[in-house]
Amino acid sequence: MHLPNATARHLFLQRHALTDPRSGPARFSDLAALIDRIGFVQVDSITTVERAHHMILWARRHSYRPAALKPLLERDRALFEHWTHDASLVPMALFPQWKHRFARDATRLHANWQRWFRDGYTAQFDTILNRIAAHGPVSSSDVGEGEARGTGGWWDWHPSKTALEWLWRTGQIAVTRRDAFRKVYDLTENVIPPEYYRAETSREQHRDWACASALANLGFADESEIARYWHAIDKAAVQDWVRGEIGQGRLIRITVEQADGTHRPALARADLTESVQALPDTPNGLRILSPFDPALRDRARVERLFGFHYRIEVFVPEPKRRYGYYVFPVLEGTRLIGRIDAKADRTSATLRIRAYWPEPGIRMTKARQAKLARELDRLAIFANCTTCDYAADWQRTPLSPAR
DSSP states (O other), rough: EEOOOOHHHHHHHHHOOSSSSSSOSSSSHHHHHHHHHHEEEEEOOOSSSSSSSHHHTTTTTTTGGGGGHHHHHHHHHEEEESSSSEEEEEEEEHHHHHHHHHHHHHHHHHHHHHSSSSSSGGGGGGHHHHHHHHHHBOOGSSOTTTTOOSSSEEEEEEEOHHHEEEEEEEEEEEEEETTTTEEEEHHHHHOOOHHHSSSSHHHHHHHHHHHHHHHHHSSSSSSSHHHHHSSSSSSSHHHHHHHHHHHHHHSEEEEEEEETTEEEEEETTTTTHHHHOOOOOOOOEEEEEOOOOOOSSSHHHHHHHHHHHHHOOSSGGGGOOOOOOSSEEEEEEEEEEEEEEEETTTTTTTTEEEEEEEEEOOOOOOOOOOOHHHHHHHHHHHOOOOOOOOOOOOOOOOOOOOE
């Protein structure tokens, strides 16, 4: 079977809830269901407009507001925070799968951390665990009394902060809440509901989950893309799973047309034809995405499918930036049509539109400009701004993608 590029993009975006109408509720169980559908929500602190986890959810539901997320994590325990490819909010039902990651990280990280961090953090493990057990949750500012403080970079944490991170990464403590975005930790058994805390999965069950859920959330993928999705298993384990699924007739090999017209092999479920036929009409709305949106996480896949080269330039010196510090991709229907540099000026309650670069070949017609303006008005409301201010030269000439 062969997937044309337009169909492949549509299917991929549909699996990420980016082709659905943006109406509907975005609180309580409805919000939990949305997060479960897209797999995870990456957490990030940058507030150029709004933090990434909030932007990700708002891109899918216009009614979403940041206050709706906190109860799911801290009160309902519908989510837990841990590592996928980066710190993320994950549906609580997946916690038993993370036990395999905890065991793996306890072995894998040891050698690297001994090289990267200051000595002394291993000696703090029992001290921190005993303190939490006796006195309750702690943050990094509550531990390490008397320890020399470093520069603040991750490579120069004081030993107790490193110990906290280690205990979290290996599952001995869990994030119970965030205060002013600082993680607050408690013993894992005090955070994770008993039915998930006690549940166990075998190595084979873990492999099957990692592969099947990755393929479901991607729509189609090769072995490397499946392995990278959760960063939970290696490519050899994926290949073993693929052989078994193909042998059982549950998986097929297909080709997928890329943005440049070439064909790339991939794997898909045997019911792919039915999935394609069930796709809704191609949407024509416009959405402003977070750079950390799950649909954009695999930059190489996005470039192959959409012809859209994206690099976040937060850590690029300003004179070397092509676009800006924190530039948002713009999705129209099933095409990435540009990127926009916007910043919420909270002092004046103004969303400042600094620049918009359409992709090569995209004409900014009056209708498209009107759609973009309407979406920026909605973004301003979401960011608690009362107006949009456009720089005089905000519409820029398309730039050829950097390579």
